[in-house]
Amino acid sequence: MPVDTHQHVALVTGASSGIGLATALRLQQAGLVVYGAARRVDRMQQLTDAGVHVVAMDVTDDASATAGVERVLAEHGRIDVLVNNAGYGSYGAVEDVPIDEARRQFEVNVFGAARLAQLVLPGMRARRSGTIVNISSMGGRITTPFGAWYHGTKFALEAVSDCLRLETAPFGIDVVVVEPGGIRTEWSGIAAEHLRATSGRGAYAERANAVATSFDSETMARRSSPPELIAATIARAVTARRPRTRYAVGFGAKPLIALRRLLPDRAWDALILRATA
Template sequence: MTQSRAILLTGASSGTGMSSGSGKATALRLHRAGWPVYATGRNVEALADLADEGITVLYLDVNDEESMTAAVKRITDEHGAVGTLINNAAYSLNGTIGETPMDEVRAQFETNVFGLCRLTQLVLPGMREQGGGRIIMMSSIFGMFATPGRGYYQATKHALEAISDSLRLEVAPFGIKVVVLQPAPILGGFVPDSVADLGMDTHDNPALYRDFWEHFVDWHQAYRLSDNPPLRGKIAVRAENVAKVLETAVSTPNPRIRYRLGMPPRLLPKMRAMIGERGWEKFVRAFFPIP
């Protein structure tokens, strides 16, 4: 069976985390390189510009089994199987560990972890049948460590790292490769203008960390898309850079296990090993917003 070149990309329509924008950039880059791309999202209208480019756009919600099954079936009918799955759909939940309602925590894991796992399960039979395939997981620098205010989101990225490592070894005998991307924060993603933008109206005792959240909002202004970002913004990456690396991960015969985009993901693990856990905690306290 000839291996499919069809690419199923999730999360192309929108994003509320620092990775928003990379989905569309990736769809465009891969399409222009000649790959058959199926760009998917919950808001198909927001994908109109991709459709105008000739990219196939589909409704897919990783919390909706029917939509995932329909997307995989269509690609299988047209190409024999999904050739590459890019698990890009995710969002970032803001909130402290003690005050975030558990229904929001569960929703975060449903989208960022469980939905991703189910879609992966749906594409694997076709990949095994054709004797190969590729699954690319969009992780984050925060799959390496965690900071205050986004612990549950960062926990989903830690989970993704573990799932990817297990899956890689499980599917290797079938010729399927699993690749992880760990980008630094991406310029131009969702940047809050106020504490109200963080969406924590339902959290217990929202005034408990008021000063911290005000600092949190101010701190993230460095990650707005601009030609000359402030210092923290200079170590971030752009959506186009993510798309370029994703193209490499899709097309190279022997991709890396992990692609670390930007200086921080390459430097910080070595730094943590060198300075030890207490030294690392001092660094996190010095660099990131802390209550």
């Protein structure tokens, strides 16, 4: 296949559902060549039908991540946009979550994103252009009970992104953090399942089950924003001449981040404990 050196190329991870799926479709509609990567390629027919290239990729497997990036480079010669969206929420009390599961949370949410950045950066530096979008969360700026390992990964991703932005700015590369609030995706169901399995019995059971039920509630679903809102934000960022460093979007994101910045720790703790009782 001849190498296309003109049309911009995007790689979106976690593209089998939710924000990743919506983002891959939105970027394709914006005129980019889009590769959607995920472990569950059997769920990506919608992307194939829309003209998005589908890539099987496990971001925690270095051989898989490397092969995926090499395929894009072989077919199009460049990756101009990387959207690190792959991730999940592992919930449970710190006392209860096995350390191996905590490590896996970091492997997926932090190290997988960092490794992909390493793989695409040489080409971006050579062209002196490119955009890396790291999907964090309002949970990268605020904390709630039973989310220690999830919040830990998102706080870490924010810090990695800030350092990466400083390092790559001289090469014309933008690093953007997107901080979604409540979004209608599979995330809340997976987090509730993890929480019940980990802390649904024992010392933390009463509050843990209450929090898990709130994740699954119709009220949560009604108050959540559609993933297309995040996709539109990402598209705006990657097509901007000078994108913002952070975009807080979706239900609750801006007010909760602002409130956390204003409140002392004890006042925030009291607010969250009342809300999760």
